[in-house]
Amino acid sequence: MQPKKFGVIGHPIGHSLSKVMHTRVFKEMNLPHTYEAFDVAPENLEQFIKQTDLAGINVTIPHKVEVMKLMDALDQSAKDIQAVNTVKFDETKTGYNTDGIGFLESLKEEGISLANKNILVIGAGGASRAILTSLKNSEARIFLANRTRQKALDLNEQLNLNATVISFDQSTFEKYLPTISIIVNTTSLGMHPHEDASPIPKESLKPNHIIFDVIYNPLKTKLIKDAESIGCKTISGVNMLVHQGAQSLRIWLGIEPPIQAMKEEVLKNLSN
Ligand code: ATR
Numbered sequence: 001m002q003p004k005k006f007g008v009i010g011h012p013i014g015h016s017l018s019k020v021m022h023t024r025v026f027k028e029m030n031l032p033h034t035y036e037a038f039d040v041a042p043e044n045l046e047q048f049i050k051q052t053d054l055a056g057i058n059v060t061i062p063h064k065v066e067v068m069k070l071m072d073a074l075d076q077s078a079k080d081i082q083a084v085n086t087v088k089f090d091e092t093k094t095g096y097n098t099d100g101i102g103f104l105e106s107l108k109e110e111g112i113s114l115a116n117k118n119i120l121v122i123g124a125g126g127a128s129r130a131i132l133t134s135l136k137n138s139e140a141r142i143f144l145a146n147r148t149r150q151k152a153l154d155l156n157e158q159l160n161l162n163a164t165v166i167s168f169d170q171s172t173f174e175k176y177l178p179t180i181s182i183i184v185n186t187t188s189l190g191m192h193p194h195e196d197a198s199p200i201p202k203e204s205l206k207p208n209h210i211i212f213d214v215i216y217n218p219l220k221t222k223l224i225k226d227a228e229s230i231g232c233k234t235i236s237g238v239n240m241l242v243h244q245g246a247q248s249l250r251i252w253l254g255i256e257p258p259i260q261a262m263k264e265e266v267l268k269n270l271s272n
Pocket of ligand 1 (some may be wrong): 024122124125126128146147149151186187188189
């Protein structure tokens with residue numbers, strides 16, 4: 001088999017979980033392909049995309065939006081989310097976004113159905129946009145809260161979500177949370193170096209809430225720890241990271257990657 005080269009581009013790029021995760025897949029499946037991390041400054045993005053000999057890349061901060069202009073074609077996922085996290089290079093350069101599928105697959109893996117559930121998404125940035133887009137065709141009823149309320153209202157309108165936009169404050173959470181099944185944190189509250197923060201006060205959580213935090217650093221955010229301590233089912237950002245990566249591999253190579261090995265590799269590197 002002809003070896004193919006893959007990679008992730010970002011700035012800064014640092015220690016890349018994508019690199020170890022994808023390299024593990026190639027090893028596990030006995031594939032000759034390689035995956036490297038590339039630090040690409042914004043002023044070098046265009047040249048990199050035009051000249052690269054890679055067969056596919058993942059795209060991370062700060063290039064997810066800018067890279068769209070450099071594509072020959074955009075998959076519907078990238079059009080909806082208005083950002084690209086995966087590029088496939090063949091005769092053309094095609095941009096995809098696998099974050100939404102990564103979210104849905106994470107729920108599916110845990111056997112969680114969205115049908116007739118009330119789901120609260122907290123935050124209105126890039127991660128929220130991807131998740132909300134993936135929820136559009138589900139049968140869930142969407143509730144949306146963001147510190148800057150106007151951004152939540154704008155997102156609801158732009159994506160045509162028909163969501164209920166609620167205020168980001170404790171009394172509003174107290175009022176709505178008893179009706180909510182799944183709570184998704186897409187904000188940076190709780191992320192290193194703000195480990196003590198959480199978007200939801202512990203007192204507002206109930207044992208039957210399912211908590212999904214997109215943060216994976218730390219692995220257990222305050223929200224996840226609070227939720228676990230009262231017996232909630234929790235899902236961490238590791239699952240979404242693994243599933244968005246798995247979807248990139250399906251796009252590039254048409255393979256079905258080993259999810260458990262990917263998760264194991266990410267967890268090993270996070271605990272280092
Ligand atoms: P990402 O691409 O990871 O989603 P982002 O686009 O920068 O990141 O979005 C960050 C989200 O976290 C936003 O919803 C932001 O709220 P605002 O729209 O009000 O800025 C939210 N966020 C960040 N810090 C926060 C804080 N201290 N309290 C509440 N929300 C916060």
